[in-house]
Amino acid sequence: MKLYTYWRSTTSYRVRAALNLKGIAYEAVPVNLVAGEQTSEAYAALNPGLGVPTLVLEDGTILRQSMAILEWIEETVPEPALLPADPVLRANLRAAANVISTDIHPVNNLRVVSKLKSMGHDQDDAISWMNDWMTWGFTAFQRMIDPKTPFCFGTAPGLADICLVSQLYNAHRWGTDLSPFSRLTDIEKRCLQIPAIEAAAPKNQPDAI
Numbered sequence: 001m002k003l004y005t006y007w008r009s010t011t012s013y014r015v016r017a018a019l020n021l022k023g024i025a026y027e028a029v030p031v032n033l034v035a036g037e038q039t040s041e042a043y044a045a046l047n048p049g050l051g052v053p054t055l056v057l058e059d060g061t062i063l064r065q066s067m068a069i070l071e072w073i074e075e076t077v078p079e080p081a082l083l084p085a086d087p088v089l090r091a092n093l094r095a096a097a098n099v100i101s102t103d104i105h106p107v108n109n110l111r112v113v114s115k116l117k118s119m120g121h122d123q124d125d126a127i128s129w130m131n132d133w134m135t136w137g138f139t140a141f142q143r144m145i146d147p148k149t150p151f152c153f154g155t156a157p158g159l160a161d162i163c164l165v166s167q168l169y170n171a172h173r174w175g176t177d178l179s180p181f182s183r184l185t186d187i188e189k190r191c192l193q194i195p196a197i198e199a200a201a202p203k204n205q206p207d208a209i
Helices: 010-022 041-046 066-076 087-108 110-118 123-144 159-173 179-192
Strands: 002-005 027-030 054-056 062-064
Touching: 002 010, 010 066, 010 087, 010 159, 041 054, 062 066, 066 087, 066 159, 087 110, 087 123, 087 159, 110 123, 123 159, 123 179, 159 179
Parallel strands: 002 027
Antiparallel strands: 002 054, 054 062
């Protein structure tokens, strides 16, 4: 299968980590978002949303949107599990993951930041915007996860952890004050000690610059 990805895309990072954790082989196909390659006619035919990631299965089936792709990965390759069996714990884990995937990321992505700049805001404004949303989201996320487990909800990384690690990459990049979030950065360190997650990190991608 082929994963259309961009090295700095946090949504692509989530999917790369899940595929690696599950031991699913894939070919990474870089799409340079900064250069606008996602707007090409060929790519728009694969993903009308003009974003990454896009996963093309071996039979040509096309999957889009990172959280939907992650659900497909979990349902088709159940082990190691990214979601717990208990329905209440599963719902709580999904809620925490969604703080990042639906509350933080959509207002911090490249299209939104580019729009802010087109409306007259400068780079400092854009960085402040991103950091405000990340601080708000991390505050909520930290309160929602289990305070005692090595990872967000247990003894192994799950969906919430891979969403967290990918968003923390952006937080480090843009200088978010992470001093109130030691629980989260401790989890990040544990995650990045796992080869499958470390291999998914932006710096380890073939298109990293």
